[in-house]
Amino acid sequence: MTPNQPNHVKRFEVSRVIGAPPTRIFGLLCDPAGHVAIDSSGMLQSADGDSVRAAGDSFVVHMDREALGDLPMSRYDVTVEITRFEQDALIEWTPTSPRLQPPINHHFGYILRPTANGTATEVTSYYDWSRIHERYRAAGVFPILQESALRSTLGILARTVERQV
Secondary structure, X not given: OOOOOXXXXXXXXXXXXXXXXXXXXXXXXXXXXXXXHHXXXXXXEEEEXXXXXXXXXXXXXXXXXXXXXXXXXXXXXXXXXXXXXXXXXEEEEXXXXXXOOOOOOOEXXXXXXXXXXXXOEEXXXXXXXXXXXXXXXXXXXXXXXOHHHHHHHHHHHHHHHHOOO
């Protein structure tokens, strides 16, 4: 746990209203390059793969952990496996790697709710490490990202989709 992180907290969740319809936002979230474009952590360097369309789909992200400066992992790849998918409403994934065994089992996701007038969307971003394997919990390195990183990513997401015409 981080110094200011209570032991019982195992999920961060932040929300923001974004001036774009759910379909535009969801399209970006389904695109592997979209994940790289809105990442505030600096870890996501590039991605390979097709846009996802269902739970079970996946793509590869080329990572650089040096951006966080916390662990000497340098550059590595993860497979982003989509674990939950509801068109224009919910997308969740877990990063996996043969390098990390047993699987970590932490999850990231977005929940989209259209506003009453339909021209904007309340977007909730979450990071859930409640189901991580005990091996990683005992290492004391979770959460990897802080709540502020989710908030920053929502800001980049807003800037990106609100300027699309």
